[in-house]
Amino acid sequence: MVLDLGCGTGNVARTLAPHVRRVVGLDCSARMLDRARLGAPKNCEWVWGDLRQAPKVEGLTLITANYALHHMDREELRTLWRWAQRTLPPGGKLVIGDLFYSVPPDQVEGIDGWLDPTLGEYHSAWALMKELEEHGFQAVLKVLHPVIGTLTAMRL
Numbered sequence: 685m686v687l688d689l690g691c692g693t694g695n696v697a698r699t700l701a702p703h704v705r706r707v708v709g710l711d712c713s714a715r716m717l718d719r720a721r722l723g724a725p726k727n728c729e730w731v732w733g734d735l736r737q738a739p740k741v742e743g744l745t746l747i748t749a750n751y752a753l754h755h756m757d758r759e760e761l762r763t764l765w766r767w768a769q770r771t772l773p774p775g776g777k778l779v780i781g782d783l784f785y786s787v788p789p790d791q792v793e794g795i796d797g798w799l800d801p802t803l804g805e806y807h808s809a810w811a812l813m814k815e816l817e818e819h820g821f822q823a824v825l826k827v828l829h830p831v832i833g834t835l836t837a838m839r840l
């Protein structure tokens with residue numbers, strides 16, 4: 685079972701659906717969910733709500749969050765790590781694809797106007813990785829771009 689946090693129009697859920705028993709896509713935007721429902725596979729379920737109070741999904745082994753966490757502050761993220769640690773079984777995974785720095789922000793070129801630190805709190809990928817490890821995960825970072833990456837965290 686998979687829970688996709690901030691599923692939007694359901695791209696991640698649809699991609700995973702043929703490979704798993706069930707995917708629950710959660711989003712706080714009813715309009716996004718209306719679009720996600722259109723022609724979605726039968727094993728996808730769409731839930732309206734706040735990812736900070738995610739629903740219980742029986743048999744959950746994978747939590748995904750694609751471009752949904754970058755507006756959360758550090759304390760909210762730590763709460764999320766604690767929830768994921770309690771919710772996933774050992775070996776379960778939390779996979780995050782998002783905007784986070786893998787180099788110091790002042791060393792990144794070409795981000796003016798689209799990843800402006802004054803517009804939001806963007807996080808260091810390395811700091812998030814360390815935090816996940818402190819919360820009982822083993823984390824691997826894949827850098828796709830100096831400010832975009834995936835963090836795959838396995839619950840120990």
Ligand SMILES: C[S@@+](CC[C@H](N)C(=O)[O-])C[C@H]1O[C@@H](n2cnc3c(N)ncnc32)[C@H](O)[C@@H]1O
Pocket residue numbers: 689690691692693694695696710711712713716733734735736749750751752
């Ligand atoms: C940039 S979109 C990404 C959508 C999708 N994950 C994708 O990759 O196509 C971010 C989504 O997160 C949702 N979102 C943001 N904050 C949320 C929250 N606190 N709870 C649930 N959904 C949230 C937004 O409504 C939006 O659909």
